[in-house]
Amino acid sequence: MKxxxxxxxxxxxxxxxxxxxxxxxxxxxxxxxxxxxxxxxSVINNLKNxxxxxxxxxxxxxxxxxIVQIGMxxxxxxxxxxxxxxxxxxxxxxxxxxxxxxxxxxx
Numbered sequence: 001m002k003x004x005x006x007x008x009x010x011x012x013x014x015x016x017x018x019x020x021x022x023x024x025x026x027x028x029x030x031x032x033x034x035x036x037x038x039x040x041x042s043v044i045n046n047l048k049n050x051x052x053x054x055x056x057x058x059x060x061x062x063x064x065x066x067i068v069q070i071g072m073x074x075x076x077x078x079x080x081x082x083x084x085x086x087x088x089x090x091x092x093x094x095x096x097x098x099x100x101x102x103x104x105x106x107x
Contacts, residue, residue, distance in 0.1 A: 052099040059096030066092050 066089030073082035094101070 055098055056096050059092050059094070059098065061092070062088055063092030063096055066090075 066085050066087075069085030069088055070082060071085075073079075073085050
């Protein structure tokens, strides 16, 4: 028994966007409390560390996406896609380790 039911992609994307936004708000509210101390420099340091964690997470995502692109390029024998994969991989490594790189440069 076959059913020819069309999927409403706009509705699916809208629901996914709502769920994702709700999850993002809930996760961000359970984070670090920045104003819980009397020292203003520790608040700024906490914010700096939090921003570096977000940037590192984005870098790891890019790194993983670069690995996927390289794998797909090797399978399809596409040199331009392979070059894009290596560039994404290199960018992901640099972004993921941005804090450590800056600490090495600044001393």
